[in-house]
Structures are given as structure tokens and as C-alpha cells.
Amino acid sequence: MKLYHIISSVLSAFFGVQNNKKFKEDEDFIEQNGVKYFLIAGFFIVVFGIIVLRSLVGIIVD
Template sequence: MLNIIKSILLAFFGISNNRKLSQDDAFVEKHGIKYFLIIGFLVAILLLLTLAILVNFILNLIK
């Protein structure tokens, strides 16, 4: 699972290499894409929640 999270975070920032891509492809071939989708959605939701909390915090400091 840690490798999936790492791959998804690297994909969010656009950083990857061919070796990691082939490892991810082999994992998807063996287990399917559902793990990448689930964790990807969770990471995206966490990112959005973090940004919303940060913006609210900054706006409250300005007031």
C-alpha cells in the first residue's frame, strides 16, 4: 500500500520514472486498478480538505 500511495503522490506532482511506471503497470496487471482509484480519490479529497482548511485559517487571520 505504501508503494501505491507513493506512486499516487508522485503522479500528483508529475514526478516519475520508467522503472516505477513498469512496477505500477505490473501491479495493475496483477491486482487491477481499484487500489489506485480508491487511494487516488482519498488523496485528492485530503488535498482539497487541507487546502480548504488552510484558506479558512488564512482568511480568519486577515479579519
């Protein structure tokens, strides 16, 4: 599974718009490789989102 697919799956999970086919693919990947790739991608996406929100608030407030 490519990095793009992992990131898109994590973003889909954040917004709750995952379809059943993609969910099954992710489930198979997790059974084979573990959940660590999804956790790492999720962590970086959350950190990136916090940085973006802080920047936007800083721009708006100033």
C-alpha cells in the same frame, strides 16, 4: 505491493515525477490486480488535499 508504494505512486503521478522503473512496477501490479487500489488511493488523496486547502484558506481568511 504495500500501501506505502501505492500512495507514493499516486503522489508521483499527481506531480508527474514517476521514473520508468517505478512506472513498470505499477503497470505490472495493475495487470495482475486491477486499477482499483490506485483509484481508491487517489480519491482519498484528493479529498485529503481539498480538506487541507479549505482549512488553510479558513485560517488565512479569519
